[in-house]
Amino acid sequence: NPVLPRPRRTRVFVVANQKGGVGKTTTAVNMAAALAGSGARVLVIDLDPQGNASTALGIEHGEGLPNIYDVLVDGEPISKFVYSVPRFPTLFAVPATIDLSGAELELASVVAREARLKRALDVYIREQAEAGQPLDYVMIDCPPSLGLLTMNALVAGREVLVPIQCEYYALEGVETLFRIVDLVRELNRDLVVSTVLLTMYDARTRLSAQVAENARENLGQAVLRTAIPRSVRISEAPSFGQTAMTWDPGSPGALSYLEAARELALRDPWANSVETDTSTDT
Numbered sequence: 001n002p003v004l005p006r007p008r009r010t011r012v013f014v015v016a017n018q019k020g021g022v023g024k025t026t027t028a029v030n031m032a033a034a035l036a037g038s039g040a041r042v043l044v045i046d047l048d049p050q051g052n053a054s055t056a057l058g059i060e061h062g063e064g065l066p067n068i069y070d071v072l073v074d075g076e077p078i079s080k081f082v083y084s085v086p087r088f089p090t091l092f093a094v095p096a097t098i099d100l101s102g103a104e105l106e107l108a109s110v111v112a113r114e115a116r117l118k119r120a121l122d123v124y125i126r127e128q129a130e131a132g133q134p135l136d137y138v139m140i141d142c143p144p145s146l147g148l149l150t151m152n153a154l155v156a157g158r159e160v161l162v163p164i165q166c167e168y169y170a171l172e173g174v175e176t177l178f179r180i181v182d183l184v185r186e187l188n189r190d191l192v193v194s195t196v197l198l199t200m201y202d203a204r205t206r207l208s209a210q211v212a213e214n215a216r217e218n219l220g221q222a223v224l225r226t227a228i229p230r231s232v233r234i235s236e237a238p239s240f241g242q243t244a245m246t247w248d249p250g251s252p253g254a255l256s257y258l259e260a261a262r263e264l265a266l267r268d269p270w271a272n273s274v275e276t277d278t279s280t281d282t
């Protein structure tokens with residue numbers, strides 16, 4: 001893969017959308033693999049109890065195995081749970097297991113419960129930099145809800161990446177997500193919705209074109225020029241414990257994630273971000 005410029009500091013992306021099935025996990029793992037394939041050091045944090053990102057990256061995540069739950073609930077260091085992703089020398093992942101499904105309730109009574117991930121991640125990022133192997137990107141894959149797990153991701157991250165499925169009601173719910181981002185900004189001043197990615201784009205349908213147009217109209221420069229096409233190769237890769245990047249690197253799906261990753265690496269997140277502060281609307 002072509003070499004991309006590496007960021008001066010770690011870019012922490014929160015892949016979020018409270019709707020299920022819009023392509024969060026697919027985007028988190030394929031973007032991560034595309035960036036890692038260009039030489040960047042990338043960490044994927046699976047924050048969904050379903051563990052789909054862990055599956056797609058070929059990392060074991062059966063019930064009871066060590067996972068991100070231990071970081072969030074027991075305050076263990078992230079470094080204990082970082083696994084190497086097969087086939088990618090610079091791609092790493094922290095898995096999630098079904099044990100995480102209890103975390104929202106268990107955290108409810110903990111002090112600073114929405115900052116648990118941030119505390120652990122900041123330490124890990126610093127450790128990696130001090131060890132002379134700084135992380136370039138972190139991709140946090142969120143569950144399909146706006147609960148305490150997604151809150152932890154938003155507090156820990158700098159940039160929100162919102163996958164939008166090119167389907168009916170695509171933009172429904174996005175306002176709610178933006179309102180939460182706005183609230184979280186009281187704790188995490190620098191958080192921006194820097195990136196929107198159109199997924200499962202079907203060039204044969206008018207609907208996809210309409211959703212894309214609507215998104216670009218409403219969300220402006222944050223929307224990447226590259227849209228991810230609907231592709232069987234993308235959807236079948238996880239069942240082989242792989243991303244599309246290795247499963248079928250020449251497929252249109254894999255190439256589109258490569259192109260989207262390139263855009264992401266080359267653009268200024270702050271110049272392109274969505275204005276989510278609705279309080280100043282006239």
Ligand code: ADP
Nearest residue numbers: 020021022023024025026200229230231234235
């Ligand atoms: P989320 O994490 O938002 O719930 P997923 O990434 O798991 O969404 O995607 C939902 C389903 O759609 C999965 O079965 C996935 O394989 C499939 N999928 C995602 N992106 C594509 C695509 N571009 N083409 C075809 N299928 C896709």
Ligand code: MG
Nearest residue numbers: 024025048052
């Ligand atoms: Mg998912």
